[in-house]
Amino acid sequence: MIDHDTLVAFSKSYGLFYLMAMAITVVAYTFWPSNKERFEEAAKSIIDDEDTPCR
Amino acid sequence: MISELTRGERRLALAVLTAVATFGLALAIAGRGDILAVHGGLIMASAVILMFFVIAGFYAPEPGEERLAQYYDTPTKAGVVLAMIWGVIGMGVGDWVAWLLVYPDMTFDAAWASFGRLRPVHTSGVIFGFGGNALIATSFHVLQRTSRARLPDQFSPWFVLVGYNLFCLIAASGYLLGITQSKEYAEPEWYADLWLVVVWVVYFSIYLRTLMRRQEPHIYVANWYYMAFILVVAILHIVNNLAVPISFGSAKSYSAFSGVQDAMTQWxxxxxxxxxxxxxxxxxxxxxxxxxxxxxxxxxxxxxxLGFWGITFMYMWAGSHHLHYTALPQWVQTLGMTFSIMLIVPSWMAAANALLTLNGAWHKVRDDATLRFMMLAAVFYGLSTFEGSFMSIRAVNSLSHYTDWTVGHVHAGALGWVALITFGSIYAVVPWVWKRPAMYSNKLVEVHFWLSLAGTLVYVFAMWNSGIIQGLMWRTYNEGGTLAYSFIDSLVAMRPYYIARAIGGLLFVIGAVVGLYNVWMTIREASAERADAPDAPVVPALARSLQAGE
Known part of the structure; x- marks a missing residue:
């Protein structure tokens, strides 16, 4: 049976590591050089007027 | 509307409406002798009325294949109008309860007019009725443009929009009847909650099905935010509303949680x-x-x-700051406080990103009230997220909690951020989808802008003053070591601010009414132009010849 202390210990340790891993992954994804072009393209693409769908 | 559905979709609509009507009938029968019967009847009546519409249009010609070369905007149009109507109702009831706090006797000795029943009509009306319809309407519009793909079919967007508004109707009417599970912002009872789950799953499936057919390599960030909204609201809604009804014939249910676990789940x-x-x-x-x-x-x-992932992952942990100085373990309170403070980073990223986008376009902000609505929304977003982080600090919270400061903070966010970005987006999207060069009256957009700004400022300043005075009066001790003021003393001190707040709210409501009128007139112009369209080749020629004659 999981008691309160076990749960607290788990969330305090595991929680720290998974949040740090998450943060590193997100920063890496955001600043990955090969993603730069896609992101800039996406930001620009919504400005172009186009009022019909491609499909 | 029905003529836009294919024959198969019309059959599907009838089948779904029959199922909903049967469900309503079953609730009405099972709940006879209980207040549940009223809602069973309401559900059945709504479904039957809609069936008449579908049957009336059932044999209309089917839409041709050429529809697939166009975006499907009719649900967006309906959603925008519904949002504006709910906005006027929800904000109007909000101002009503604001006056009720000034004049507490204004209940006509009727249960439905008491503060406890009217207040959730206001909160659900503005959050779910106004905000929710605006989110559904704009998400369909944004999703199609950013994916360059039409919605997957014609029926499911209508199911989401109509089903969602049925939920809102059940919620608001239930509060007036006294049906509530007493969870703030989650007051509707078990049958309404189950219905919303069905609607929400279909909503998410529309998103996935459209994105799967997208023509853009990258999913634009706006869709990430919309999808986080849909997905997480589903999770929150299901977990917090886990409950067991007394019976299938009773509106009343009991939560699966109790005590401090219930409080933590709720917040x-x-x-x-x-x-x-x-x-x-x-x-x-x-x-x-x-x-x-x-x-x-x-x-x-x-x-x-970066802001997206910050907001989605940090907010998850912030809820416990609502439970400072309670039976909740101290470390959980501290955890909530810590994440709330860290949240300032992604929140300000978004606010700064918006304002820096406008940097270089300030002349447009000056001339265009629509863009100014959005700019001001970003400013209020920055202000209220800073204030929120600040108020989550335990020591600050000891002063602010349970006072009007909280109410002021919520409205800096709800009026200043949520309502202003919504009005700005609606003024942008209405001319686009109704194919008009601009709104019916730019002057009225301007009037609406200044009414909103004035109303928000009056409201927020009144509540800041009121809240801090209230907090200080509750913690002032006299020389004998007892409280210097009774609770009623603090109420008397609040009264001038309650009057100011109700006036600020009134300005905001008037602004919303002006907005609804402007949207309505824009639509009328658009339909008048369509009606005139066949005469177009004749009329200009005639007009020119008349002018020449003069």
Whole structure:
């Protein structure tokens, strides 16, 4: 049976590591050089007027 | 509307409406002798009325294949109008309860007119009726444009929009009847909650099915925010509403949680409703309509991504700051406080990103009230997220909690951020989808802008003053070591601020009414133009010859 202390210990340790891993992954994804072009393209693409769908 | 559905979709609509009507009938029969019967009847009546519409249009010609070369905007149009109507109702009831606090006797000795029943009509009316319809309407619009793909079919968007509004109707009418499960912002009872789950699953499936057919390699960030809104609201809604009804014939249910676990679950839900309903979804709106209206790409796309993951993961942990100084373990309170303070980073990323996008387009902000609505929304977003982080600090919370400061903070966010970004987006999207060069009256947009700003400022300043005075009066001791003021003393001190707040709210409501009128007139112009269209080749020629004769 999981008691309160076990749960607290788990969330305090595991929680720290998974949040740090998450943060590193997100920063890496955001600043990955090969993603730069896609992101800039996406930001620009919504400005172009186009009022019909491609499909 | 029905003529846009294919024959198969019309059959599907009839089948679904028959099922809903049967469900309503079953509730009405099972709940006879209980207040549940009223809602069973309401559900059945709504379904039957809609069946008449479907049957009336059943044999209309089917839409041709050429429809697939166009975006499907009719649900967006209906959603915008519904949002504006719910906005006027929800804000109007809000101002009513504000006056009720000034004149507490204004209940006509009727149960439905008491503060406890009217207040959730206001909160659900503005959050779910106004905000929710605006989110659904704009999300369909943004999703199609950013994916360059039409919605997957014609029936499911209507199912989501109509089903969602049925939920709102059950919710609001239930509060007046006294049906509530007493969970703030999650008051509707078990049958309404189950219905919303069905609607929400279909909503998410529309998103996935459209994105699967998208023509753009990258999913634009606005869609991430909208999807986080849909997905997380589903999780929150299901977990917080886990309950067992007394019987299938009773409106009353009991929560699966009790004690401090119940409180924690409720505020995990409550604060994430702020995060994902009132923030993530509206950030999606902002990241599409603001760059689009300003004609400039977002200042930093990378910042919008970092902000997205920051907001989605940190907000999850912030809820416990609603339970400072309670039976909740101290470390959980501290955890909530810590994450709330860290939240300032992604929140300000979004606010700064919006304002920096406008940097270089300030002349447009000056001339265009629509863009100014969005700009001011970003400013209030920055202000209220800073205030929220500050108030989550335990020592600050000891002064602010249970006072009007909280009410002021909520309204800085709800009026200043949520409502202003919504009005800005609606003024941008209405001319686009109704194919008009501009709104019916730019002057009225301008009037609406200044009414909103004035109303918000009056409201927020009144509540700041009121809240801090209230907090200080509750913690002032006299020389004998007892409280210097009774509770009623603090109420008397609040009264001038309650009057000011109700006036500020009134300005905001008047603004919303002006907005509804402006939207309505724009639609009328659009339909008048369509009606005139066949005469177009004749009329200009005639007009020219008349002028020449003069």
């Amino acid at each position: 995990w839900y409550g604060h994430n409703a702020v995060a994902f309903f009132l923030t993530a979804g509206f950030l999606g709106m902002m990241y599409y309509y603001l760059p689009k209206r300003a004609g400039r790409p977002v200042f930093s796309y990378r910042m919008s991504i």
